Amino acid sequence: MDLKEIQNLIRFVAKSGASEVKLEMDDVKITIKTGTDEDKGATTIVQQMPAMAPVQQAPAQPVAQPAETAAPAATTPAEDDNSKYITIKSPIIGTFYRKPSPDKPTFVEVGKSISEGDVLCVIEAMKLFNEIESEVSGTIVKVLVDDSSPVEFDQPLFLVDPS
Numbered sequence: 001m002d003l004k005e006i007q008n009l010i011r012f013v014a015k016s017g018a019s020e021v022k023l024e025m026d027d028v029k030i031t032i033k034t035g036t037d038e039d040k041g042a043t044t045i046v047q048q049m050p051a052m053a054p055v056q057q058a059p060a061q062p063v064a065q066p067a068e069t070a071a072p073a074a075t076t077p078a079e080d081d082n083s084k085y086i087t088i089k090s091p092i093i094g095t096f097y098r099k100p101s102p103d104k105p106t107f108v109e110v111g112k113s114i115s116e117g118d119v120l121c122v123i124e125a126m127k128l129f130n131e132i133e134s135e136v137s138g139t140i141v142k143v144l145v146d147d148s149s150p151v152e153f154d155q156p157l158f159l160v161d162p163s
Helices: 003-016 077-082
Strands: 020-024 028-034 041-048 061-064 086-089 094-097 119-125 128-133 138-143 149-151 156-161
Touching (some): 003 028
Antiparallel strands (some): 020 028, 028 041, 086 156, 094 119, 119 128, 138 156
């Protein structure tokens, strides 16, 4: 099972509302636990079993949900303005980069029009650089993460005005 398949599985489980999913194949065991309303977190444990060695467990990586609980309960005008925008979220855990390399320009800037399939950023995970493509067309309103910052699964990255 490759990283992309694991990411898709995590997304599927998160959307399905299941509280726990266990998947066992020849050399891989995956357990995905989503938190309850009180917990607001999810945990993914991936185990690789070597062919002739004792079973070793990879360290559990907590997968944080967006920090919605940190927002104040009262709705402010700024929050009302953001509700008309589409939030593009991180599909994986890793390090967020706005440029393909340090000497290249950024993929997108605030005010730039984007189309479906345009590369918005890259996220480095386990020495692999994953291009994050837009699933919507519109205009970039805000970049929510600093360059070279760590990001969590489902963390908001960009606000896009679809109009």
